[in-house]
Amino acid sequence: MTMIQWLQAHETISFWLAAISLVSFGVTLAVVPWVVVRIPADYFVGRKRPEQRQLALRSPVVWLGLLIVKNTIGALLVLAGLAMLVLPGQGLLTMIIGVLVMNFPGKFAFERWLVSRGPTLSLINRIRRRYGRSPLVLSGEDEAADRADVIRP
Template sequence: MPVPLMDSFLSTVQSYVSGQTLLWLAFSSVVLFVGTLIAIPLILVRLPSNYFDSDYPHSWMRNHHPVLRMLGHLIKNILGAIFLLAGFAMLFLPGQGLLTMLIGISLMDFPGKRELERKLIGQPTVLSTINKMREKFGTPPLVIKPR
């Protein structure tokens, strides 16, 4: 038995967005959800346990040609922005929104990034979730030293 309120809502949404677009959005949401279920553990498990320590050196592509290094940084920042936007969308759609946003932020380069990462990772629920995931894969827990 159809629910009149749901039918009304669906017809209102379809008056603004085509059915094909809604199907594409639903498919994209499922793909992003499954993709993050695979990518997030792989990324978080590969991080060194002291990655978020302020003393940890972060030199990426240092020994490469300057053009390759610039191209690599551009691609890394674009991927970070995609992860950040996907994570934001996952706050409202199925998926691991906060962890995806954290990975996006860690890929991007901007002033104050390290402090923001430490603040996000330092949240007890986020840190315990990440460390439980790392424990399942036999990696040491992330360590956040107090400042």
């Protein structure tokens, strides 16, 4: 059975896959630039991000609920990004945003590594430039220290 025969035999499935793909493409075109331009330019400077646990101390139940919702949204974005690698949409950027939304150990180092890849950083900075934002800054004194640690025998 060829692909055309399969599509003709499963018209309803084909229609819904095409509709979902078009909707996700449209949503991605709107949401990804919106999120990318809101990342602070110095988001990746420094070894660690300062802890922000005021809400956790004031209301642990609300904090846990928000953490669960945030991680669920992030996981859905990562899965949608994976699907968009083969469907229309900005899969890589959607996965990056999903990772940025989630919380997990080693997240900051992973984010920095992922965004520092040439094509990814170039695309993010091109979107930021189009909306009048300054490019992401990835270098800092502590990154030089990181490289010195790696180079040292």
